[in-house]
Amino acid sequence: MNKKISNEKMNKSCPQCGKVFLVYKEEEKELARKIGNILNSHKGVYEKKLALFNLWKNLEVGEVEPNERKRIDTLLLGKVYNELARQNLREYKKLATIELNKPE
Incomplete structure (x- = not known):
């Protein structure tokens, strides 16, 4: 799963009111979906913690x-x-x- 997530988000402005808001990139939505699936699963507390830990551990945010x-x-x-x-x-x-x- 070693995906690299960029820190950049896209700023969009509303064509009607002109307010600026953030739009998340597809990989950020995917990561949020995976976290939500883990948290909403029927696993025990510690199984959820381990699953979140493994997800976080495999997430790449830069070169090390x-x-x-x-x-x-x-x-x-x-x-x-x-x-x-x-x-x-x-x-x-x-x-x-x-x-x-x-x-x-």
Whole structure:
């Protein structure tokens, strides 16, 4: 998917009133559609976060040196693993509480 998105937007003016407004390019509309599909899907919260992360990770906004790219990828993966570890710890605490409060 590695599409390159430009920062340029087109300014259009209304022929009737003369007001200027932004018109998004087709690739920006496509990206917004993909984000909307992920957010409106029936997946769980963390599956949505991972899908958004993968979409964001594959989005190219400019040239990056290979060693810098590897560093950025490592940092991003670390953040994902950190979030998953937090979620698993919360789940473990819930299960441990239920198990300890269970009558024998």
